[in-house]
Amino acid sequence: MRQILAFLALACVLNGRENPFLPSDINSTDIITTNITKIAPPLDTQIVKFPSDAREISHVVFYYKSIDGSIKQKVVDINASFDWHDEILIKNQISPNKTATKILDVSVTSIKPNENPNQAVVAKTAANPTIAPKIEPPLKTFNFMDLVKFDIYNSKININTKDKKIRDFTMDKPSKIIIDFQKTGTSFNTKSFKIDKGSVKKVVFGSHEGYYRAVIWLDGDYNYDVRQTGNGYSVTIK
Incomplete structure (x- = not known):
């Protein structure tokens, strides 16, 4: 009986694996490892509608997922009034080109027909111009x-x-x-x-x-x- 027990113990030692958590067949494809995380679709446009009792936006709180996966928040102060009929638009906008286009101020510059643009005449405004009041017609x-x-x-x-x-x-x-x-x-x-x-x-x-x-x-x-x-x-x- 002792000889049989010694034989079984020796067999277990010979058949044991160094790492029992790995498959016995090294060519097995049952284990799949990856470091790819799910990414939300790109932000395009979100439209927000408010109820009829809304008059001012105090601040906006954005909850965002950080690079480490934790949820954080960013508070943006607004403090502005708005018409509740309007839609508030949240849009992802690519940073614009910083090169500004020079705009001609037509309110102070006038060019006569067939005149060289380089010889524009600067119109002098009157000291006390008479401006007609803007009249809003009823709807x-x-x-x-x-x-x-x-x-x-x-x-x-x-x-x-x-x-x-x-x-x-x-x-x-x-x-x-x-x-x-x-x-x-x-x-x-x-x-x-x-x-x-x-x-x-x-x-x-x-x-x-x-x-x-x-x-x-x-x-x-x-x-x-x-x-x-x-x-x-x-x-x-x-």
């Missing part, structure tokens, strides 16, 4: 009976009326500005005007005892101011 204008006239702009509504404003307030879901105007002896059926210009979707007029009401339906959440003007009232939407 839409409409009249309701002989009571009010509405001029719709991007962020403003001019209401031309001789009637006194009693009150103004807001309601949400959806967002609306309600303005009541004092008027006695006026009765009419509810009237709705489709606008879809600027921030205004529609305006609805309703008749009540002693006053009539204008309900301005907006396309999102806004603050507003109402001030009296020479022709009526001006509503600023912000």
Whole structure:
């Protein structure tokens, strides 16, 4: 029995491998080693949309993967206002050529027809030039009976009326500005005007005892101011 046990021990020593974790066949292809890591696709363009209550961007936080695989962050201060209707674009842009193209300032240089460009005459501006004020045309204008006239702009509504404003307030879901105007002896059926210009979707007029009401339906959440003007009232939407 002792001879048999000694023989088995000797056989195990002769058949043992120096590294048992390697395959017995050195030509085996079962083990695959690589140092290639998965790389995300190149950044092209990302479009970000904001809800209607957004007015300013304070800062942007980017979470990025470092070369060692760890997740880090970079904070970029913005502190700028924007229109929530607009789309915020994140785009990978190749560094532009630093060589700037010289731009001719046509506001101070004039060239007569058939004149040598090298003999350009520099126009002298007047000491006190008269500049006509820029007038912004309304996006839409409409009249309701002989009571009010509405001029719709991007962020403003001019209401031309001789009637006194009693009150103004807001309601949400959806967002609306309600303005009541004092008027006695006026009765009419509810009237709705489709606008879809600027921030205004529609305006609805309703008749009540002693006053009539204008309900301005907006396309999102806004603050507003109402001030009296020479022709009526001006509503600023912000």
